[in-house]
Amino acid sequence: MASTRTALTSGDVAHLARLSRLDLTPQELERMAGQLDAILNAVARVAEVAAADVVPMSHAVPLTNVYRPDVVRPGLTPQEALSGAPAAQDQRFRVPRILDTEA
Amino acid sequence: MSVSTDLTRLTAAQIAGAIAAGDIRAVEVTRAHLDRIAKVDDRVHAYLHVDTEGALTAAAAVDAQRASGATLGPLAGVPLALKDILTQKGVPTTCGSRILEGWRPPYDSTVVAKLRAAGVVILGKNNMDEFAMGSSTENSAFGPTRNPWDLERIPGGSSGGSSAAVAAFTAPLAIGTDTGGSIRQPAAVTGIVGAKPTYGGVSRYGLVAFSSSLDQAGPFARTVLDTALLHEAIAGHDPLDSTSIDAPVPAVVAAARRGEVRGMRIGVVRELAGEGYQAGVEQRFAETVELLTELGATVVEVSCPHFTYALAAYYLIAPSEASSNLARFDAMRYGLRVGDDGINGVAEVMSATRSAGFGAEVKRRIILGTYALSAGCYDEFYGAAQKVRRLIANDFDAAFADVDVLISPTAPTTAFRIGEKVDDPLSMYLQDLCTIPSNLAGNASISIPVGLAPEDGLPVGLQIMAPAMADERMYRVAGAVEAALREQTGHLLIEGAPEL
Numbered sequence: 001m002a003s004t005r006t007a008l009t010s011g012d013v014a015h016l017a018r019l020s021r022l023d024l025t026p027q028e029l030e031r032m033a034g035q036l037d038a039i040l041n042a043v044a045r046v047a048e049v050a051a052a053d054v055v056p057m058s059h060a061v062p063l064t065n066v067y068r069p070d071v072v073r074p075g076l077t078p079q080e081a082l083s084g085a086p087a088a089q090d091q092r093f094r095v096p097r098i099l100d101t102e103a
Numbered sequence: 104m105s106v107s108t109d110l111t112r113l114t115a116a117q118i119a120g121a122i123a124a125g126d127i128r129a130v131e132v133t134r135a136h137l138d139r140i141a142k143v144d145d146r147v148h149a150y151l152h153v154d155t156e157g158a159l160t161a162a163a164a165v166d167a168q169r170a171s172g173a174t175l176g177p178l179a180g181v182p183l184a185l186k187d188i189l190t191q192k193g194v195p196t197t198c199g200s201r202i203l204e205g206w207r208p209p210y211d212s213t214v215v216a217k218l219r220a221a222g223v224v225i226l227g228k229n230n231m232d233e234f235a236m237g238s239s240t241e242n243s244a245f246g247p248t249r250n251p252w253d254l255e256r257i258p259g260g261s262s263g264g265s266s267a268a269v270a271a272f273t274a275p276l277a278i279g280t281d282t283g284g285s286i287r288q289p290a291a292v293t294g295i296v297g298a299k300p301t302y303g304g305v306s307r308y309g310l311v312a313f314s315s316s317l318d319q320a321g322p323f324a325r326t327v328l329d330t331a332l333l334h335e336a337i338a339g340h341d342p343l344d345s346t347s348i349d350a351p352v353p354a355v356v357a358a359a360r361r362g363e364v365r366g367m368r369i370g371v372v373r374e375l376a377g378e379g380y381q382a383g384v385e386q387r388f389a390e391t392v393e394l395l396t397e398l399g400a401t402v403v404e405v406s407c408p409h410f411t412y413a414l415a416a417y418y419l420i421a422p423s424e425a426s427s428n429l430a431r432f433d434a435m436r437y438g439l440r441v442g443d444d445g446i447n448g449v450a451e452v453m454s455a456t457r458s459a460g461f462g463a464e465v466k467r468r469i470i471l472g473t474y475a476l477s478a479g480c481y482d483e484f485y486g487a488a489q490k491v492r493r494l495i496a497n498d499f500d501a502a503f504a505d506v507d508v509l510i511s512p513t514a515p516t517t518a519f520r521i522g523e524k525v526d527d528p529l530s531m532y533l534q535d536l537c538t539i540p541s542n543l544a545g546n547a548s549i550s551i552p553v554g555l556a557p558e559d560g561l562p563v564g565l566q567i568m569a570p571a572m573a574d575e576r577m578y579r580v581a582g583a584v585e586a587a588l589r590e591q592t593g594h595l596l597i598e599g600a601p602e603l
Contacts, residue, residue, distance in 0.1 A: 020470055022470070028463075032466070036471055042415060042529055043418050043484070043488075046491045049490070049491060050486070055493055056490050059316045059545075060496075060543075063346065068342055080210075083209050084206050084208070086435070093436055097448045
């Protein structure tokens with residue numbers, strides 16, 4: 001195994017959970033650390049054949065930019081766009097406080 | 104079985120033919136299926152939502168069209184079940200998740216728009232693993248779906264509601280999506296046909312994204328011809344999906360009707376066999392190889408050495424893309440919002456909502472993807488997985504230079520018991536061993552039933568893989584095998600399933 005990775009701790013998972021905007025309980029963190037470690041050990045074998053001269057492939061269809069003609073087309077009305085919003089006000093999405101919080 | 108006694112036993116082609124001929128009305132067909140849902144679906148749980156009113160209205164419109172003398176399309180009036188990951192305007196779309204519970208999308212997916220235009224009657228929305236992550240439909244927030252062959256077993260996943268609906272005769276057609284095998288494996292374990300079209304062959308507009316570079320919608324049915332008819336109805340270039348391929352739709356219906364393999368070269372993938380494959384699955388597969396030879400095909404063994412790395416690459420690429428795609432569930436524009444008490448800030452509300460709204464497997468994959476993409480891990484995990492993806496595509500290119508199609512078992516085992524693998528994600532992931540390579544490379548692939556495993560009496564699937572945009576080749580082979588097996592047994596495999 002080419003990997004020199006050390007085992008994931010529940011502290012590592014807590015950090016990843018914070019980046020992913022997920023609150024996990026200590027039990028969930030503990031459980032997931034073990035499961036993720038087993039999964040990472042299994043998938044780390046990709047490194048065995050990923051030689052430097054292999055060109056990475058991000059997509060099955062080789063595409064560059066795709067453009068459409070710049071013409072006006074019908075879209076959602078404001079009412080439709082807001083129809084699933086948890087909260088709306090003055091034809092806008094109403095969101096929780098965004099200032100004076102730690103991001 | 105006469106037409107008048109049980110409309111739910113008919114194929115889609117028979118239904119459309121009878122409606123066009125004026126022998127039956129679309130409304131009668133729809134009612135028969137709604138009645139069947141009411142009778143059996145409390146045990147199967149294939150549907151999350153049944154749109155009785157919408158279905159009857161659509162059926163009545165087809166009947167009115169016929170009465171006016173208009174020419175009907177090849178699937179007009181045929182009922183269909185839709186995986187709950189495709190948007191249908193005004194109809195609840197949950198993706199099997201609490202985070203979207205109650206959401207009614209304000210627009211139709213392109214697949215739904217095409218179905219409506221074809222006069223297909225959408226009966227309702229099918230259960231699925233949450234956000235299509237799973238191989239058993241046990242990861243649905245709304246409870247598991249059961250396999251009509253044995254209600255204690257899984258119907259496959261993630262499109263298990265769709266496969267179970269077709270196998271339980273509550274719909275002759277269904278639409279699923281396939282990111283790593285989520286159409287083909289459910290088709291295999293329920294004894295029906297399921298196809299993953301070439302990536303880009305069917306528009307992803309309105310398909311809620313799990314892994315954008317792998318997701319592909321496709322058809323389920325009980326016959327190869329019905330599958331091809333549905334495939335053709337939903338395929339084609341769509342300006343609303345920039346990854347949609349701007350080329351003519353492969354002639355899959357003609358190929359399914361032709362169903363002939365004489366002169367074709369068929370490759371058996373050496374790496375998709377051996378350890379981990381159930382004996383009865385390997386036995387039925389070997390018999391099918393013999394059958395193909397008898398039918399006039401040349402069958403050779405082909406090596407695709409990097410396929411053994413496909414599972415590892417997939418479980419890095421798919422979670423990485425998912426961790427990004429699922430960031431849209433932020434409690435701001437649609438779906439669930441938890442903890443918005445006027446004191447909590449936006450970050451707290453996002454975290455509280457996502458923690459309450461996502462299930463365990465979704466959280467696991469988001470965190471796995473976040474790890475694989477993080478600084479210091481990217482090259483070793485995500486970057487290496489992308490290189491493996493290239494090597495797998497190269498293996499396919501080399502193989503298709505020699506043979507017309509490749510074959511393997513669809514899944515290494517028959518349907519396992521509900522609960523058997525829920526605590527062992529890695530063993531669940533092994534279900535996708537044979538199907539993942541075609542998602543990574545983007546080529547077309549289909550699963551068809553080829554018999555029951557002797558040891559458990561459960562269905563076994565054959566996977567047929569074709570080059571990108573040569574989807575018709577797999578339908579030729581599928582049609583030939585189906586016809587030959589039907590001649591041997593006198594019926595389709597699914598027609599021998601136990602009564603519900």
